[in-house]
Amino acid sequence: MxxxxxxxxxxxxxxxxxxxxxxxxxxxxxxxxxxxxxxxxxxxxxxxxxxxxxxxxxxxxxxxxxxxxxxxxxxxxxxxxxxxGPKVAASADTVSAPNTASATPASPDRIAANDVVEIPLHGRIAAGVPIEAFEGSSMLAVPAALLGTGEHYALEVSGDSMVEAGILDGDYALIRRTEIARDGEIVVALIEDSEATLKYFRREGAMVRLDPANRAYDPQRYAPAQVRVQGKLSGILRRYD
Known part of the structure; x- marks a missing residue:
């Protein structure tokens, strides 16, 4: 319903x-x-x-x-x-027409333009040694195309341990909230309910291994009870000065 x-x-x-x-x-x-x-x-x-x-x-x-x-x-x-209101002509800032019997089909070249949405910006997250991820009150404008379904938030990346995955210091990591992750996914991992880090998530026997994407850093291993997944990486937003 x-x-x-x-x-x-x-x-x-x-x-x-x-x-x-x-x-x-x-x-x-x-x-x-x-x-x-x-x-x-x-x-x-x-x-x-x-x-x-x-x-x-x-x-x-x-x-x-x-x-x-x-x-x-x-x-x-x-x-x-x-x-x-009144009818409007086709514009760049639209989403495409439906293509089912219950709605009027539209030309396949009708596409949406650069709509943006605002999502919460929750401070900085480590891409190196874990640092505290704190809740903030600011919002970040994000192109809607970078977000899929679900609830999202953003974190500013601090550190260089994920550079080989194309995630750089100062980038904004766009995170979809979830507590479930599969091996090989990039996640926000909360360690002992106090520190958070952005890493590849893997299971190694009875342990959880958080892998960097930088050969200069070693994997981090924790007991499952020490780690809680807070979300999965959905996209990266980068600003150029």
Missing amino acids: LTRKQHELVCFINDRLAETGVSPSFEEMKDALDLKSKSGVHRLISALEERNFIRRLPNRARALEVLRMPERPESATGQMAAKS
Whole structure:
């Protein structure tokens, strides 16, 4: 069952596609649903994807496809129609049209542009000797294309132990929250509930091994009870001065 906002969003996207052939922009979706930021739109889209109402099209930045429509009460239809406003022409800041019998197909070259969302920035994380990862109140604007489903946060990388994986000092690691990891994945590992580090996660017999991506550093080995996975690497954001 969808929440009211989820229901409104999938209906609004489908209505706009029927009218114009392209999805509304993240900004238009934010305004239509009376949300404070586009990060709220991103969370709603992720929830709809997890419930198989929409999906992200592969190899196309932020392109979405409506897979099915929920049952629509007449009151919801009228409410969203009032918010949708006049028809708009296709623009760069859009997501692609759906391609199912329940929604109007669009041209395959309709793609979204550079929408951004804001995610929490939770301080610095070591890519070397573990340091404390602390909670902060600031937000980081991130291209939506770098994020998949789920809840995300960002950490600023400190150190050089992951350079051979392309993760440099000063980069922003984009992390999807999870407590589960498979061997070979890059994770945020919380050690003894006090220090956090960014490393490859591996199991070695009865131990957990955290591997760097720099030959100058040695692997770190811990008992499973000493390590808690706090998330998996989803992407890297780098700024150039």
